[in-house]
Amino acid sequence: MGKDVIIALDFDSRAATLAFLDRFGEDKPFVKIGMELYYAEGPAIVREIKERGHKIFLDLKLHDIPNTVKKAMQVLSGLGVDMLNLHAAGTKAMMEAALEGAVRPGGARSLVIAVTQLTSTSQERMEEELLIEKPLDQVVLHYAQCAAQAGLAGVVCSPLEAGKVHAACGAGFLTVTPGVRFAGGDVGDQVRVTTPAKAKELGSDYIVVGRPITQAEDPVAAYRRCVAEFVG
Ligand code: C5P
Numbered sequence: 001m002g003k004d005v006i007i008a009l010d011f012d013s014r015a016a017t018l019a020f021l022d023r024f025g026e027d028k029p030f031v032k033i034g035m036e037l038y039y040a041e042g043p044a045i046v047r048e049i050k051e052r053g054h055k056i057f058l059d060l061k062l063h064d065i066p067n068t069v070k071k072a073m074q075v076l077s078g079l080g081v082d083m084l085n086l087h088a089a090g091t092k093a094m095m096e097a098a099l100e101g102a103v104r105p106g107g108a109r110s111l112v113i114a115v116t117q118l119t120s121t122s123q124e125r126m127e128e129e130l131l132i133e134k135p136l137d138q139v140v141l142h143y144a145q146c147a148a149q150a151g152l153a154g155v156v157c158s159p160l161e162a163g164k165v166h167a168a169c170g171a172g173f174l175t176v177t178p179g180v181r182f183a184g185g186d187v188g189d190q191v192r193v194t195t196p197a198k199a200k201e202l203g204s205d206y207i208v209v210g211r212p213i214t215q216a217e218d219p220v221a222a223y224r225r226c227v228a229e230f231v232g
Contacts, residue, residue: 003200005226006057008032008178008210014041014048021052023220030055030082032208046079057083057176057208061115063090066097073101077110083176085156088114088143095150113154113176114147116140119191137161141168148173158192159199159207166203178208182225185212196229204230 007029011017017037031054033046038060050056058081062069069086076084086098095114103109116139117126123136132139144155144165154174157165162175181193188211199207207230209223216222 003204003231004030004055004206005196005223005230006030006032006176006206006208007213007223008034008059008208009037009049010034010210010214012036012040014045017041017045017049020214020219021049021054024223025220027220027223028053028055029223030057030206032057032059034059035061043079046081050080055083056081057085058110059085061085061087062098063087064094066090066094069094070097070101073098073112077102077104080104081110083111083113083153085113085115088116088147088155092146092150095147095152099151111153111174113156113174114143114152115156116143116147119158119179137164141165144169144173154205156208159194159202159204160192162199162203162205174205175203176206176208177204178210180207180209180212180226182212182222196226200230200232 009017009031033056037045046056058076062072063086099112102112117136126132126136140161141164145168147155148169154176155165156176158179159177162177165175177199179190179193180196180199181187183195187193196207209226213219213222
């Protein structure tokens with residue numbers, strides 16, 4: 001898989017999601033299904049979107065004991081999704097078990113990527129509540145290295161961290177990056193944002209874009225603009 005734009009389908013129902021996807025006609029963007037839509041509609045929505053011809057990143061951020069995560073990955077990769085994720089904080093043993101679970105009967109495997117520290121976690125909260133006293137960027141890079149050692153395909157990170165992650169984990173280790181906004185666009189609750197063009201320059205492999213596309217007056221035009229800026 002090469003560089004691509006992934007649309008975050010942050011909708012709460014099948015109806016709203018399909019009405020949105022219908023606007024794209026024959027275009028079949030790579031999409032991300034997160035907890036909200038998955039918990040509302042279950043695996044049926046994943047199957048339906050897959051049947052429509054979309055690539056799918058199922059963003060459920062698994063974190064449990066290795067055996068449980070392995071079994072859950074078996075179920076999820078059986079849906080035929082292209083990308084799945086988990087928390088690197090679950091340890092290398094959990095990530096390795098997840099990879100074993102993600103192998104489908106024919107030998108194909110969904111890409112498995114890791115969340116390092118959530119972007120909503122500050123240095124202060126990490127120190128006081130998680131008792132992790134190292135600098136946050138060092139923690140993020142260390143978790144990325146553990147994910148690479150466990151054999152994962154990449155991490156979710158900020159485009160601003162993509163270069164450091166590639167330097168530490170190799171150019172082929174994927175950086176899947178949210179926090180993207182058009183120049184002059186509404187930032188919303190994201191704090192550190194970059195444009196699609198800047199994300200490309202910084203070396204992101206995939207950008208994950210939600211509201212700048214889903215809330216746009218013309219979502220198809222906004223998606224095409226993202227692709228033009230990021231993929232070229
Ligand atoms: O609407 P927006 O473009 O901010 O959506 C970004 C998407 O990426 C959302 O689905 C959000 O949950 C997800 N995400 C994020 N930051 C992370 C991890 C995931 O924004 N660190």
